[in-house]
Amino acid sequence: xxxxxxxxxxxxxxxxxxxxxxxxxxxxxxxxxxxxxxxxxxxxxxxxxxxxxxxxxxxxxxxxxxxxxxxxxxxxxx
Amino acid sequence: xxxxxxxxxxxxxxxxxxxxxxxxxxxxxxxxxxxxxxxxxxxxxxxxxxxxxxxxxxxxxxxxxxxxxxxxxxxxxxxxxxxxxxxxxxxxxxxxxxxxxxxxxxxxxxxxxxxxxxxxxxxxxxxxxxxxxxxxxxxxxxxxxxxxxxxxxxxxxxxxxxxxxxxxxxxxxxxxxxxxxxxxxxxxxxxxxxxxxxxxxxxxxxxxxxxxxxxxxxxxxxxxxxxxxxxxxxxxxxxxxxxxxxxxxxxxxxxxxxxxxxxxxxxxxxxxxxxxxxxxxxxxxxxxxxxxxxxxxxxxxxxxxxxxxxxxxxxxxxxxxxxxxxxxxxxxxxxxxxxxxxxxxxxxxxxxxxxxxxxxxxxxxxxxxxxxxxxxxxxxxxxxxxxxxxxxxxxxxxxxxxxxxxxxxxxxxxxxxxxxxxxxxxxxxxxxxxxxxxxxxxxxxxxxxxxxxxxxxxxxxxxxxxxxxxxxxxxxxxxxxxxxxxxxxxxxxxxxxx
Numbered sequence: 394x395x396x397x398x399x400x401x402x403x404x405x406x407x408x409x410x411x412x413x414x415x416x417x418x419x420x421x422x423x424x425x426x427x428x429x430x431x432x433x434x435x436x437x438x439x440x441x442x443x444x445x446x447x448x449x450x451x452x453x454x455x456x457x458x459x460x461x462x463x464x465x466x467x468x469x470x471x
Numbered sequence: 472x473x474x475x476x477x478x479x480x481x482x483x484x485x486x487x488x489x490x491x492x493x494x495x496x497x498x499x500x501x502x503x504x505x506x507x508x509x510x511x512x513x514x515x516x517x518x519x520x521x522x523x524x525x526x527x528x529x530x531x532x533x534x535x536x537x538x539x540x541x542x543x544x545x546x547x548x549x550x551x552x553x554x555x556x557x558x559x560x561x562x563x564x565x566x567x568x569x570x571x572x573x574x575x576x577x578x579x580x581x582x583x584x585x586x587x588x589x590x591x592x593x594x595x596x597x598x599x600x601x602x603x604x605x606x607x608x609x610x611x612x613x614x615x616x617x618x619x620x621x622x623x624x625x626x627x628x629x630x631x632x633x634x635x636x637x638x639x640x641x642x643x644x645x646x647x648x649x650x651x652x653x654x655x656x657x658x659x660x661x662x663x664x665x666x667x668x669x670x671x672x673x674x675x676x677x678x679x680x681x682x683x684x685x686x687x688x689x690x691x692x693x694x695x696x697x698x699x700x701x702x703x704x705x706x707x708x709x710x711x712x713x714x715x716x717x718x719x720x721x722x723x724x725x726x727x728x729x730x731x732x733x734x735x736x737x738x739x740x741x742x743x744x745x746x747x748x749x750x751x752x753x754x755x756x757x758x759x760x761x762x763x764x765x766x767x768x769x770x771x772x773x774x775x776x777x778x779x780x781x782x783x784x785x786x787x788x789x790x791x792x793x794x795x796x797x798x799x800x801x802x803x804x805x806x807x808x809x810x811x812x813x814x815x816x817x818x819x820x821x822x823x824x825x826x827x828x829x830x831x832x833x834x835x836x837x838x839x840x841x842x843x844x845x846x847x848x849x850x851x852x853x854x855x856x857x858x859x860x861x862x863x864x865x866x867x868x869x870x871x872x873x874x875x876x877x878x879x880x881x882x883x884x885x886x887x888x889x890x891x892x893x894x895x896x897x898x899x900x901x902x903x904x905x906x907x908x909x910x911x912x913x914x915x916x917x918x919x920x921x922x923x924x925x926x927x928x929x930x931x932x933x934x935x936x937x938x939x940x941x942x943x944x945x946x947x948x949x950x951x952x953x954x955x956x957x958x959x960x961x962x963x964x965x966x967x968x969x
Contacts, residue, residue, distance in 0.1 A: 394521045397531025399822060406533075426861055427541070429787065430875060437781035441795065442521050450777045450798040451749055454518040457637050461645025465513065468633065470647040471654040471952075 395435070406435060472695040475666060477503040479939065480686055480700035482673050482715070484508075485552020486925045487911035487932040488706030489652035489660065490592070494936035496663035497950055503698045504660060505671035505688055507707075508549030511653070516643030520778045523642035527556050534710070536814060538828040542736055542876045546708060550669065551653025553708070554925060557879065558640050558756035559629040559649045560771070561598045562922035563589050564930070565764075576917045577889030578898040580931075587944040588930035595949040596630035596650040596929075605636050607753015609774045612744060612802040614758060616851030622762035627771070629754065630655075630925075638751030638776060652929075655952050662953040671696060676703055676719040676908060683908035702907050702939060706932070709881035709913040710825065714818045716885065716895070721905055728895050731886050732814035732827060733919040734878035738837070739773050739783055739805040740844045742853035743794065748802045750774035756805075760847070764809075764921060767833075768840040770847065771923075773805035785859040785875055794857065804847065806840040808833050809921030816884050829871045837874060841866035880924050885914035900935045911935050 395406050409432040412418030422429040440446065447454055464470065477500075481492045484506040492504040511527055524532035529548040536542040547553035564585065572578040592598075603611070606626060617624040634648035647654055661667055670691030677685040677699070685699040705712050713729040751774060760770035774780075777798050784801075786794055794801065814827030829837075841858050845866065848856045858866065859875040888894020891903035896915050902908040911932040913924055920927060937944045 394525040394531045394533075397525040397528075398533040399530050402530070402533045402535065427872070430785075433787050433791070434782045437784070437791065437795075438521050438778050441781035442519055442778035447777050450795070451747075452751055452776045452798075454776065457518045457639065458516065458645050460635070461516070461637060461647075462514065464633070464635065464646045470633065471513065471658070 406431070410435060472697055473690070474697045474699065475503050477501045477666070477698060477700040479702045479704060480505065480698040481704045481706060482686060483552065483706035483708065483912065484550045484652065484657060484667070485547065485706060485708060485912065486554050486652060486928040488704065489551070489656040490929050490932035491704050491706065491911045491936045492665050493656040493660040493663065494933060495939060496660045496665040498936070498940040498942065500940065502660065502665040503700065504665055504667045505673055505686065505698065506550055506667070506669050507672050509669050510550045511555060511643065513643065513645065513647050516645050518637070518639045518642060518645055518776065520642050520776065520782070527643055534825070536734070536825040536827040536878075538814065538826055539871045540829065540874050540876055542734065542827060542878050544734065544825065544878050544881060546710065550657055551651040554651035555643070555653055556641050557923070557925060559631055560756050560923040561593070561596070561628045561630055561926045564920060564927045565922060568918065568920055572917055576887060576894065578887055578917070580898065585930055585934070587946060588933040589926060590946075591933055591944060591949055592926060592929040595655055597632040598628050598630050600628050601626045601754050601757040605634060605754055606757035607636055607750070608746070608748045609750040609753060609755075609802050610758035610772050612742070612748060612851045613760065613770070613772060613804050613847060616847040617760050617762075619850040620846065622760050624758065624760045624762070627757055627759050629757070634754060636753040638753060638755055638774065640755055641775065658952045659950050668696070673707070673715060674718060676705070676715070676721070678719065678721065678905065682906040702909065704909045704911050704935070706910070706912040709884050710816055710823050712910055712912055712914040713816055713884040713895075714823055716902070717818060721902070723895065724904060725888070725892055725894055727886060727893065729816045729884050730813065731883040731917070732816055732825070733810050733812075733882045734814065734827060735807050735880040735919060736810055736829065736833065736876045736878045737805055737807040738859045738874060738876050739803055740841070740848065740859055741780075741784055741794070741857040742802045742848035742851070743797060743855040744800050744802050744851070744853060747799050749799055750780065750801060750803055751776045763839065763843060766839060767809040767811075767836045767921065768843065769807045769809065769921060770840070770844065771805050771807060774803050785857055802848070802851070802853070804844060806844055808836045808840065809919045811919075813883075829874075834871055838866050838869055841869065880913070880920070882913045882916040882919065882924060885910050886917040887915045888917060899938055900931065909935055909939070
């Protein structure tokens with residue numbers, strides 16, 4: 394997803410994520426709420442997209458997709 | 472260089488372009504439809520937000536405005552455009568907005584004249600109201616709060632057929648229930664012999680003796696393509712249409728091109744409930760509260776799977792982790808502002824730069840909206856409320872830089888105005904001073920609507936198509952989407968190149 398972003402956003406996000414992974418970087422980010430928010434949102438998106446994490450929270454993406462495909466095939470949907 | 476001839480060349484296969492292309496092709500016109508993005512096969516939809524953001528959205532869903540505050544502006548790209556990834560909410564243009572357009576912009580677009588267009592689009596898209604069962608528990612929370620507070624509310628109308636509430640409208644509908652233009656109008660256009668070319672990056676409009684005569688594009692493989700046509704309809708979306716006009720060297724006598732950008736900035740809050748909500752089970756956007764619509768604040772449902780919720784949850788660190796551990800009990804609701812702020816789109820080094828600053832009036836709307844959202848959740852029985860503000864900040868004292876905003880409805884950058892000195896197009900969506908050139912996307916919408924704009928764009932596109940055909944919009948049902956797969960295949964593209 395980051396790779397699909399235009400280069401200014403891509404570069405900024407990579408820098409933010411790198412900072413967020415280091416204690417001193419995280420402290421620096423905490424002083425810029427907007428930057429901290431962007432970094433933590435991106436990290437959270439990745440972390441909670443893990444199928445095991447999702448299933449533990451009652452969300453099974455594979456089952457949702459499988460049901461969709463089965464419905465499309467059974468009913469001749471596009 | 473490859474070349475194609477047509478009566479009408481349409482650029483963009485989203486809400487506006489797909490409608491124009493299908494109606495024109497079915498009306499007997501030879502149509503070439505160029506789309507910059509790809510056809511997205513539903514078999515490739517994974518219900519994974521990051522994967523689908525990268526796949527279905529322009530710039531990986533990371534388009535953002537510059538200004539105070541920066542606003543994320545995710546836009547769809549490909550066959551279906553943003554209709555592929557929106558929530559499917561369908562509102563007709565509010566009468567008060569049409570009255571304003573007549574008063575301020577001289578547009579003769581009243582309810583009666585647009586009714587046949589709306590009816591035709593609604594039939595084509597199977598628009599109907601969401602049932603409470605399908606709306607799910609997230610909507611039930613908001614409904615309970617609204618009922619206790621006596622606020623005006625209702626279930627939303629959507630373009631969906633056979634929806635089972637997969638909860639991922641914004642990440643590609645896995646059941647193809649959402650009737651986006653890629654599975655409704657585009658197959659009709661293809662069945663009526665429109666030539667549909669994906670991966671076509673249009674560089675400029677061809678202008679001869681002051682009139683539009685086609686477009687020049689670059690295909691995904693690198694070949695150049697020239698389409699010659701009697702009429703050209705641009706529907707590249709509010710951000711990209713004004714830039715294409717600029718690239719084409721067309722004079723802008725109004726000085727309004729790229730200006731007047733309205734966005735409907737939006738945000739969302741969360742609440743921890745006692746009951747299990749499972750917000751991703753059901754239709755994410757299924758319920759609205761319009762009690763404050765006259766004040767420019769609309770509350771609408773929003774929800775999604777854990778990855779999406781984790782990204783939107785306005786908490787950090789341990790508090791974020793604790794709230795996410797109770798994801799099944801989290802409810803979410805959104806608020807959208809009918810903005811008075813106006814931004815501008817420009818191109819720098821070939822990339823769109825979007826400048827937009829929230830004006831004090833809209834900031835005040837957000838303060839009202841956030842306070843109402845908290846009230847709503849409390850009335851519904853929330854144990855905790857997480858507003859999209861920094862820790863300790865309260866709605867009444869929120870500043871622009873405190874807000875975490877997104878926007879989904881860019882409008883107005885080539886606004887319609889009957890006067891050539893005030894608008895880029897006239898009321899019939901013809902570009903002032905360039906015969907044969909028309910626009911059919913959100914860029915022509917001259918003001919914020921206060922509601923989701925896809926129906927307005929599609930109704931205006933329908934009106935344009937029948938105007939180009941020289942016919943009145945028929946009262947009869949539109950053609951059904953062909954049962955066979957009419958996707959624009961690689962073969963079509965290859966045929967066009969050979």
